[in-house]
Amino acid sequence: MNNSWFLGLKLFVIDIILDFFYWPIWWYTTGLKNSLLFCGRQIKEAWRALALGIWLYNMFTPMYGDRSILGRAISFVVRLVVLAWRLVWMLLWLAIIIGLLIIWLVAPIFTVWIIMEHIEILF
Structure with a gap:
């Protein structure tokens, strides 16, 4: 058997084994x-x-330069509605991002748990 081929195979297998054990640490x-x-x-x-x-x-800047009390009130209400709508979208996006982060944290644990359950069923 060629010594360099054997050495390469040995390093390849050792690298795979070390990567397997390093993966949770990296994760x-x-x-x-x-x-x-x-x-x-x-x-x-x-x-x-x-x-x-x-x-x-x-928020308190009058729209279209209308500085009357009615203009300021309408401007404030319109901006309040638009801001509330945009905050709803922001909170929805924030919930999605936090959900993805939780999935990232739980995925390896859940995967190991599922594998252990199936190994238990098989044997």
Whole structure:
């Protein structure tokens, strides 16, 4: 048998075994960090896409320069309704992102549990 081929096969098998045991460590350290950064970027992008900061900043600014009391009242009510609608969308997106993060955290544990249940059924 060729010595270099055997050495390559040995390193390949050792690499697979070490990766198998390192995977849970990666999942809950580096993978979790990357997942949290992804969630933070998604929330920040949703905030920007919905322009919530701009809507909050201009909440009491009269629309179309109408500075009468009725104009200010209508402007405030319209902006309040639009802001409430955008906040609902933001909360919905936040719930989805948090749900994905929870799935990320629970997926390996759930997978191992399912595998153990099926192994128990087989034997």
